[in-house]
Amino acid sequence: MPHHGDATREGEIAADLPPASDAGLRFIGRIETPFITRGDCPRQGDMENGPDCVLNLAPIYGPALREIGKRRHLQVFYWLHAARRDMLVQRRKGEGPMMGTFALRSPLRPNPIGVSVVRLLRVEGTRLFVRGLDCLDGTPLLDIKPITCREEMR
Amino acid sequence: MPHHGDATREGEIAADLPPASDAGLRFIGRIETPFITRGDCPRQGDMENGPDCVLNLAPIYGPALREIGKRRHLQVFYWLHAARRDMLVQRRKGEGPMMGTFALRSPLRPNPIGVSVVRLLRVEGTRLFVRGLDCLDGTPLLDIKPITCREEMR
Numbered sequence: 001m002p003h004h005g006d007a008t009r010e011g012e013i014a015a016d017l018p019p020a021s022d023a024g025l026r027f028i029g030r031i032e033t034p035f036i037t038r039g040d041c042p043r044q045g046d047m048e049n050g051p052d053c054v055l056n057l058a059p060i061y062g063p064a065l066r067e068i069g070k071r072r073h074l075q076v077f078y079w080l081h082a083a084r085r086d087m088l089v090q091r092r093k094g095e096g097p098m099m100g101t102f103a104l105r106s107p108l109r110p111n112p113i114g115v116s117v118v119r120l121l122r123v124e125g126t127r128l129f130v131r132g133l134d135c136l137d138g139t140p141l142l143d144i145k146p147i148t149c150r151e152e153m154r
Numbered sequence: 155m156p157h158h159g160d161a162t163r164e165g166e167i168a169a170d171l172p173p174a175s176d177a178g179l180r181f182i183g184r185i186e187t188p189f190i191t192r193g194d195c196p197r198q199g200d201m202e203n204g205p206d207c208v209l210n211l212a213p214i215y216g217p218a219l220r221e222i223g224k225r226r227h228l229q230v231f232y233w234l235h236a237a238r239r240d241m242l243v244q245r246r247k248g249e250g251p252m253m254g255t256f257a258l259r260s261p262l263r264p265n266p267i268g269v270s271v272v273r274l275l276r277v278e279g280t281r282l283f284v285r286g287l288d289c290l291d292g293t294p295l296l297d298i299k300p301i302t303c304r305e306e307m308r
Binding site: 013015017018019020021022023024025026027028060061063064065066067068070071075077079081088089097098099100101102103104105109110111113115140142143144145146 | 176
């Protein structure tokens with residue numbers, strides 16, 4: 001998978017996009033996973049048999065976790081900080097036909113936001129132990145939302 | 155539902171959060187819906203019977219839509235531009251017990267990113283007609299990702 005700094009390959013299209021200054025994000029913490037390189041990351045997280053990971057929030061967000069321990073599943077938003085952001089046409093995993101970026105779930109996108117559904121195992125202060133992530137260790141955390149049954153089925 | 159500019163209510167907790175300058179977003183377009191005020195917005199989008207809405211992308215993103223017409227369902231990311239971002243503890247819809255922001259799906263959150271699954275009806279240039287949104291007309295669009303069966307079931 002190409003990453004920031006990689007050259008554009010034949011057939012791929014990169015664009016000179018407008019500056020990313022329409023809105024600003026604050027990182028609310030970091031995600032701890034056992035995946036140190038991209039090669040370590042599974043294709044998709046596994047809520048049952050995947051490794052335990054930690055959503056490590058900055059202490060200021062402690063009050064925002066009130067009642068979260070009652071939830072079994074969470075939707076986690078994170079920032080794919082290693083991804084280049086100018087690719088419009090690319091190949092899935094460097095193979096197969098050229099596809100538009102919005103027809104792929106590649107991390108290389110104009111706003112590289114990842115979202116995963118995880119199972120909540122336990123809460124220790126502002127550290128949430130979860131299962132189901134596939135992102136790199138140190139990935140910046142953006143948000144956590146509860147998932148209701150209805151949303152799980154969508 | 156409180157919005158930007160509303161006073162904090164008794165029991166709610168707002169925080170003086172760090173600046174939102176860890177990463178920048180670029181709006182890739184705007185969403186057109188029939189919902190002009192918050193009161194018009196349904197509690198949740200309806201992919202079957204909801205109104206047709208449009209994901210209106212800036213022309214520069216045209217190439218990034220290649221092959222998207224083959225997809226039936228899309229995950230749409232957008233920026234909840236009207237939401238205040240400093241609430242840590244709040245009440246769901248102004249009712250019920252005080253809850254931590256991360257235990258709620260309220261739009262009032264440190265990084266107000268919304269995500270919905272929609273049904274793709276048709277594509278006309280850089281305008282995607284979809285069903286299943288519940289956001290305000292004019293909402294800034296951040297990203298579009300295809301949904302596979304497996305992800306729909308998660």
